[in-house]
Amino acid sequence: RAMELPPGRVPAGRVAAVAAGFVRFQRGGPARALALRALRGVRAQDIKDVGHKYYLDLELEDVLDKDSTVNCTAEVLYHLGNKNIAPDVQFTLERELKSTEEADHMFYTRIRSLEKELVAENIPDSHGHVPPELEPLHLLAWVASGYVTWQNSTENTQLQLAQIKHVKQVKRSDEYLQFDYVVLLHEMVSQEMIPWEMTVLWHPQDGVQVTRESRQPRH
Amino acid sequence: DQVLCIVPESIQQVQHLQHLCSTLLLDLWNPLMPEDIRAGEELHVRVPAPLLPEVKHSLDQHMISYRVLVPDVQELVDKSMPRERSKQSQGREGYDYTQYHSMKEIYQWMTEIQQNYSELVTKPFLGMTFENRPMYYLQISQPSNKPKKIIWMDCGIHAREWISPAFCQWFVKEILQNYKSDPKISRFLQNLDLYVLPVLNIDGYIYSWETNRLWRKNRTPYQNGSCYGTDLNRNFNSSWGSIGVSFNCTSDVFCGSGPESEPETRAVAQFIRMKKSDIVCYLTIHSYGQLILTPYGSTTKPPSNNEELMQVGQKAAAALKGKYGTSYKVGPPSLILYNNSGSSRDWTHMIGIPLSYTFELRDNGTYGFVLPANQIQPTCEETM
Numbered sequence: 010r011a012m013e014l015p016p017g018r019v020p021a022g023r024v025a026a027v028a029a030g031f032v033r034f035q036r037g038g039p040a041r042a043l044a045l046r047a048l049r050g051v052r053a054q055d056i057k058d059v060g061h062k063y064y065l066d067l068e069l070e071d072v073l074d075k076d077s078t079v080n081c082t083a084e085v086l087y088h089l090g091n092k093n094i095a096p097d098v099q100f101t102l103e104r105e106l107k108s109t110e111e112a113d114h115m116f117y118t119r120i121r122s123l124e125k126e127l128v129a130e131n132i133p134d135s136h137g138h139v140p141p142e143l144e145p146l147h148l149l150a151w152v153a154s155g156y157v158t159w160q161n162s163t164e165n166t167q168l169q170l171a172q173i174k175h176v177k178q179v180k181r182s183d184e185y186l187q188f189d190y191v192v193l194l195h196e197m198v199s200q201e202m203i204p205w206e207m208t209v210l211w212h213p214q215d216g217v218q219v220t221r222e223s224r225q226p227r228h
Numbered sequence: 229d230q231v232l233c234i235v236p237e238s239i240q241q242v243q244h245l246q247h248l249c250s251t252l253l254l255d256l257w258n259p260l261m262p263e264d265i266r267a268g269e270e271l272h273v274r275v276p277a278p279l280l281p282e283v284k285h286s287l288d289q290h291m292i293s294y295r296v297l298v299p300d301v302q303e304l305v306d307k308s309m310p311r312e313r314s315k316q317s318q319g320r321e322g323y324d325y326t327q328y329h330s331m332k333e334i335y336q337w338m339t340e341i342q343q344n345y346s347e348l349v350t351k352p353f354l355g356m357t358f359e360n361r362p363m364y365y366l367q368i369s370q371p372s373n374k375p376k377k378i379i380w381m382d383c384g385i386h387a388r389e390w391i392s393p394a395f396c397q398w399f400v401k402e403i404l405q406n407y408k409s410d411p412k413i414s415r416f417l418q419n420l421d422l423y424v425l426p427v428l429n430i431d432g433y434i435y436s437w438e439t440n441r442l443w444r445k446n447r448t449p450y451q452n453g454s455c456y457g458t459d460l461n462r463n464f465n466s467s468w469g470s471i472g473v474s475f476n477c478t479s480d481v482f483c484g485s486g487p488e489s490e491p492e493t494r495a496v497a498q499f500i501r502m503k504k505s506d507i508v509c510y511l512t513i514h515s516y517g518q519l520i521l522t523p524y525g526s527t528t529k530p531p532s533n534n535e536e537l538m539q540v541g542q543k544a545a546a547a548l549k550g551k552y553g554t555s556y557k558v559g560p561p562s563l564i565l566y567n568n569s570g571s572s573r574d575w576t577h578m579i580g581i582p583l584s585y586t587f588e589l590r591d592n593g594t595y596g597f598v599l600p601a602n603q604i605q606p607t608c609e610e611t612m
Contacts, residue, residue, distance in 0.1 A: 020564050022517075022557070026593065044594045047555045072594060135441045136328055137600030151594075169593040171442055193442060195596055198472075198566045200459070200480040202442045227478075 019087075021051045023167045023197070024063045028083040030155035030162075031098040032069065037152030037217060039145030040112035046070040046078055060088040061164070071106075072148065079104055087164050095160045113213040116145045120178065120186055127178040127188075146176055149217065150190050153209045156219045157194065167197035174204070185210045191225070203227065230280060231257060231298035234271045234287070242267050244290050252279055272297060325398050326604050328390050331361075331434045334426055337397065338364055345404045347371075348417070355495025357431045358448045363495050365425040366400055370407075370417040378503060381511040382425040382496065385460050385572065387432030387443045388597040389515040391589050391607055396426040396513065398608035420508075429460055429492060442597060446490055450477040458484035461514075462568060463493045464575035467526035472568030483570050500576060509583040510576040516596050517565070517588035518556045520545055523577040525561040526569035533582055540583060551610035554590065561586075587611065 029045035049066035067081040083100040133139045154170035171193045179187040193202045204225035210218040236242045246262040255274040342351040354363040383396035407413045431447040445457030455477040462473045465487035473483040522537040541558040577584040590607045
């Protein structure tokens with residue numbers, strides 16, 4: 010089976026996480042976050058003087074609608090040499106995703122109409138619970154973390170959003186919604202919980218942007 | 229409530245039954261309408277418990293013979309809807325197995341379980357944690373005159389993996405509630421003893437409840453109290469300190485000052501060493517990742533019984549997937565996760581226990597360590 014890569018290679022799950030994070034970021038919003046349901050197949054290729062390329066067959070699921078899955082093929086290229094360059098990721102989804110226009114619009118108008126800027130902490134809470142009105146903020150963080158994972162993962166690290174410690178809305182004069190997050194990212198290999206700040210912008214017509222992200226010192 | 233099966237033999241009997249069903253508003257299962265009742269054809273009707281005497285008397289009076297098809301409708305309902313708050317999520321003690329519990333509650337639960345099932349359960353003492361808390365395990369052993377082999381399972385070696393102790397508790401509940409009625413479980417217990425340690429890293433678990441939900445290690449201070457905690461799953465004597473660890477005590481994979489430097493590790497290791505010739509299977513439960521890990525993490529050289537380990541592991545993954553479609557991968561961490569040394573699974577295999585597995589339960593990273601409590605039941609059911 011083309012499932013396990015030969016020793017010395019990056020474990021397949023690690024590459025899949027980067028690909029899934031990238032797709033989640035590209036296609037996500039406060040009403041949609043795609044998660045990795047299963048890794049169907051993986052193939053590795055060494056490109057001389059360039060890097061390691063992986064071809065992946067993924068099954069993704071919509072976190073809000075677990076029965077709805079979508080197949081995805083992706084290519085991830087880790088560059089040789091400079092470890093500060095994010096891997097190149099390309100993907101194709103086998104079908105179009107359901108529109109989230111209505112939910113997006115509802116979230117957008119609700120936040121715009123708030124008098125005081127929204128502030129929240131510890132999402133999910135210790136028991137994994139997220140109050141329904143904060144779920145869009147949870148998804149937004151998770152989508153944005155897909156970007157952070159993609160930008161900061163190497164062949165030896167695997168980052169995953171563990172929890173939102175703090176989120177604050179920042180009102181803007183333009184049409185965008187802005188949320189400043191402090192999240193904890195779990196790094197699988199070292200098992201560390203790394204605080205990370207991210208500034209996330211969103212507009213229904215525009216998708217998610219991470220305009221600033223920076224790793225924080227622990228404690 | 230009971231369901232009765234009646235075969236009316238004449239028009240008079242049919243008419244009487246139609247009258248009975250209409251006036252008492254009985255729940256006809258077959259046929260659906262009283263007007264479709266026919267002589268010579270089976271009639272199935274559910275009769276609420278309070279009406280049973282009256283209905284049966286009336287049938288007897290009219291010489292209508294019947295038999296009981298379903299003696300207890302509620303029992304059937306409970307069995308077929310496990311997600312309802314039925315016997316499934318509550319124990320005899322009224323304990324809610326679909327919620328996460330504090331250490332204090334778990335200690336209490338262990339005492340109650342041992343008392344309620346004292347015919348097979350004892351609660352032996354294993355050792356003390358760094359912060360001086362007692363470690364107990366539950367020994368489930370059906371009295372018998374033949375010596376039995378042992379399956380050991382520990383949960384909660386890493387503080388933040390709350391689904392793991394939740395699973396140990398669920399597992400114990402399932403075994404004890406069903407060992408008399410479930411032939412598989414009863415046969416199991418005839419031949420094997422189960423030793424379950426619901427929380428190995430007690431100090432860490434409490435710390436994750438009270439102070440830092442995402443804490444992993446135990447709470448031994450190092451460097452004059454400037455940093456805390458050893459990763460207990462790097463502290464066993466299996467290629468200790470060689471790979472996938474840190475010697476810096478601020479690291480989450482700090483392996484301690486030496487193999488078995490931690491009291492929790494020592495308590496477990498001493499016991500397992502003593503019993504090793506009787507232990508056939510060692511299971512250690514973690515999260516997250518949906519993996520069934522076989523030895524080894526410290527080297528890619530496969531263990532001597534690798535084929536057997538993989539076969540059994542694959543069967544387990546298939547059975548797991550059959551329940552809710554959750555996919556688990558099987559293999560050694562050196563290939564599918566990351567290299568690490570000093571793990572309990574590697575150590576138990578190295579000292580001779582043939583089947584040694586680490587289970588990484590749900591999920592795949594969506595909630596990670598902070599798995600919502602509403603996933604406890606499906607996670608535990610599929611893992612059973």
